[in-house]
Amino acid sequence: MISRRGFLRLVGGSFFSMVSLSAYAIGIEPMLLTHVTRYSLTPPNWPAGLRLRIVALADIHACRPWMTPERIASLVRDANALRPDFIVLLGDYTASMRLVTDGVPAPEWAQALSGLKAPLGVLSILGNHDWWSDLEAQKAGAGPVVARSALEHVGIPVLENDVVRLEKDGHDFWIAGLADQLAFLPSQDHDGFKGLDDLDGTLAKASDGAPVILLAHEPDIFPKVPRRVSLTLCGHTHGGQVRLFGYSPVVPSRFGNRFAYGHVVEENRNLIVSGGLGFSILPVRFGMRPEILSIELGLA
Ligand SMILES: [Fe+2]
Numbered sequence: 001m002i003s004r005r006g007f008l009r010l011v012g013g014s015f016f017s018m019v020s021l022s023a024y025a026i027g028i029e030p031m032l033l034t035h036v037t038r039y040s041l042t043p044p045n046w047p048a049g050l051r052l053r054i055v056a057l058a059d060i061h062a063c064r065p066w067m068t069p070e071r072i073a074s075l076v077r078d079a080n081a082l083r084p085d086f087i088v089l090l091g092d093y094t095a096s097m098r099l100v101t102d103g104v105p106a107p108e109w110a111q112a113l114s115g116l117k118a119p120l121g122v123l124s125i126l127g128n129h130d131w132w133s134d135l136e137a138q139k140a141g142a143g144p145v146v147a148r149s150a151l152e153h154v155g156i157p158v159l160e161n162d163v164v165r166l167e168k169d170g171h172d173f174w175i176a177g178l179a180d181q182l183a184f185l186p187s188q189d190h191d192g193f194k195g196l197d198d199l200d201g202t203l204a205k206a207s208d209g210a211p212v213i214l215l216a217h218e219p220d221i222f223p224k225v226p227r228r229v230s231l232t233l234c235g236h237t238h239g240g241q242v243r244l245f246g247y248s249p250v251v252p253s254r255f256g257n258r259f260a261y262g263h264v265v266e267e268n269r270n271l272i273v274s275g276g277l278g279f280s281i282l283p284v285r286f287g288m289r290p291e292i293l294s295i296e297l298g299l300a
Pocket of ligand 1: 092127128129217235236237
């Protein structure tokens with residue numbers, strides 16, 4: 001039998017644990033513990049002697065009070081300190097959450113991102129929130145969205161079904177960027193979300209046998225990605241924001257946990273999904289710290 005005092009202590013203790021756990025999930029983990037997640041792999045048919053270090057930032061969701069231009073600038077310093085060959089931005093710079101105290105105008109987050117520096121440059125793609133937050137583009141059924149203009153204004157190229165050819169140590173390779181797969185919200189003109197992605201058209205622009213690294217905001221495209229692509233890099237899922245024992249209860253993907261987070265290898269094809277940096281829906285992260293990716297290719 002548990003005594004009355006014991007019962008009260010238990011209830012009080014549980015209450016205190018719940019409060020601490022909530023504080024940890026809402027406050028400490030997301031705000032202070034951004035860390036670097038490192039991957040090292042050599043994809044099939046990767047050219048011998050081509051060593052690349054790629055740093056990727058995903059899902060910044062700029063807003064006050066937790067993803068201010070100052071915090072973005074500090075993430076930029078962390079990214080630069082990893083000394084990557086090039087840096088990729090995987091979309092969702094904007095926030096569409098009700099709980100934020102204030103938005104951060106696109107020129108301000110873009111200015112903070114303009115501090116990213118790497119020898120082969122910085123390349124970006126857009127995410128669903130970059131489209132959804134641009135009401136004019138939604139109405140017009142076309143871009144360029146505000147986020148694209150802001151990135152280009154600070155000299156960061158935006159790949160929407162487009163490719164860039166890079167070279168390191170005498171080896172050429174392609175970076176292909178897919179336009180967003182959920183760009184348009186459901187409307188009178190179409191049921192469900194409408195994407196702008198053109199995977200075949202994009203890869204056709206990578207016109208020779210050099211390796212391809214594909215940037216795609218949402219990982220749901222992965223089953224369609226051909227073996228020709230050495231590595232697909234995605235964001236969007238935030239790893240579900242809550243992840244325990246390798247399982248995320250809520251994942252914004254029609255494949256559930258299959259592409260929720262991390263390094264996935266299917267049929268000899270490689271996918272890495274970033275857990276991202278910001279929040280969507282609720283400012284909660286648990287078991288899924290905000291992360292910067294540092295990916296080494298061709299080291300092994
Ligand atoms: Fe997204």
